[in-house]
C-alpha cells in the first residue's frame with residue numbers, strides 16, 4: 001500500500017485534479033492525502049482575520065470570490081450532470097457553513113473550523129471525479145482518525161487504531177481519499193497540524209499503516225540542492241537520508257514540512273518527492289540509507305532573531321546555561337542555534353511572541369542585545385569528523401558575507417551560519433557556485 005500526498009498546486013485547478021485522478025488510478029492500493037486547492041487556505045486565513053476584526057464586508061468579499069472560483073472549476077471538472085450537481089451541493093454547503101460564521105462572536109474554535117473547509121472541498125471534488133471516471137474510490141474522513149493529544153502532538157495510537165477501522169471497512173476499495181492538514185484536538189474540536197501540515201498527515205498515515213512508500217507529489221521534481229526560488233540551476237537530489245531531509249525541511253526547504261520526516265523515519269517507510277507535472281521523473285527518495293562524503297544541499301530559514309547575553313557570571317560557572325535555557329522553556333520558545341564563549345552566549349529564536357518577557361528576565365544575568373531580521377543558512381551533507389575540508393569550502397564561498405553566528409558539530413549533517421536577511425540571496429548563490 002502507498003500513501004500519495006498531493007499539495008495545493010497539484011489540486012489547484014480542474015485540470016490538475018484530473019491529473020491527480022490519473023496518477024492515483026495506477027491499480028495499487030493507495031491512500032491519497034490531499035491539500036486544499038492552492039490559495040484557498042490563505043483566503044480562509046484572510047476571512048478569519050476579517051472576522052476577528054468584525055469586518056463582515058471584507059470577509060464576505062473574499063468568501064464570494066472564492067465560492068465563484070470553486071463553481072468555475074466544478075464546471076470544468078465534471079461531464080455527468082448528476083455528479084456535477086452533487087459536487088456543487090457539497091461546495092455550497094461548505095460555503096453556507098463559512099457564511100454562518102460571519103458574525104461578531106468569533107474565536108479560535110470558529111477559525112479552525114473555517115481553515116478546515118479547503119481540504120474538505122478538494123477531497124470531495126477529486127473523489128467525485130474519480131467516481132465519474134468509474135474508479136473504485138471512497139472518502140475516509142480525517143476528522144474521525146487524525147487526532148492530537150493534550151500537548152498538541154499527534155496521538156499516534158489513536159490514529160493507528162482509528163484509521164485501521166476505515167481500512168477494514170473499505171478493504172475492497174483501491175483508492176481511499178482523505179484530507180491532509182486537518183484533525184481533531186484533545187477536546188474533540190476541529191484543529192489542524194499547522195500550515196503546510198498535509199505532508200505531516202501523509203507521513204503519520206504512512207507510519208500508522210506501515211505503508212510501502214509515502215509519496216509527496218508537488219510542483220517540482222524532488223528536493224533540490226538549493227532554494228530554486230532564489231538560485232538558478234539548482235538540481236534535484238536523487239537520494240537523501242532521513243537525517244539530511246529532516247535538517248533541510250527544518251531549515252527552510254519549503255517542499256517538505258519540518259515535522260513530516262520523523263514519523264516516516266521511525267517507521268522506516270521511504271519517502272519519495274515527485275512532480276505532478278512530470279510524473280516519470282525520478283524525484284528524490286528519502287530513506288534510512290546514509291549518503292557518504294558529500295555536501296548535499298543548502299536551505300535558508302527566514303525570520304530569525306538573535307539574542308546575545310553577555311555576563312561575567314558565566315566565567316568558570318556551572319549551571320549558567322541551564323538558567324538561561326529555563327527562561328526560554330518557561331516561555332515555550334524553542335531555540336535554534338547556540339554559540340558560546342567564556343563570557344557570553346548567543347541563541348536564535350523564530351517565535352517572537354514572548355521576546356520582551358524573555359529579554360527582561362535575561363537582563364538579570366548581564367547585558368542583552370537583540371538582533372532581528374536574520375536568516376539561518378544551513379548546509380547539509382555527510383560532514384562527519386573524518387571528512388576534512390568541508391568547512392573550508394563553505395567559508396571560502398561565504399568570504400565576502402558578514403557572518404553573525406556559526407554552528408558546527410551539533411550533528412554529523414549540518415553546518416549553519418547566521419546572516420542578515422539582506423545577504424540571504426547572495427549567500428545562497430555563493431554557496432551553490434562553490435559547492436555544487
Ligand SMILES: Nc1ncnc2c1ncn2[C@@H]1O[C@H](COP(=O)(O)OP(=O)(O)O)[C@@H](O)[C@H]1O
Pocket residue numbers: 006007008009010035038196217218219220222223224225226227228229252253254255256299
Ligand atoms: N530545496 C528545495 N527543493 C525543491 N523545492 C523547494 C526547495 N526549497 C523551496 N522549494 C519550493 O517549494 C515549492 C513546493 O512547496 P509547496 O509550494 O509547499 O508545494 P505543495 O503546494 O505541493 O505542498 C517548490 O515549488 C519550490 O519553489
Ligand SMILES: N[C@@H](CC(=O)OP(=O)(O)O)C(=O)O
Pocket residue numbers: 006007008009035036038041042118180181194195196197198199
Ligand atoms: N492547505 C494547508 C495544508 C498544506 O499542507 O498545504 P500545501 O500542501 O499546499 O503546502 C496549507 O495551505 O497550509
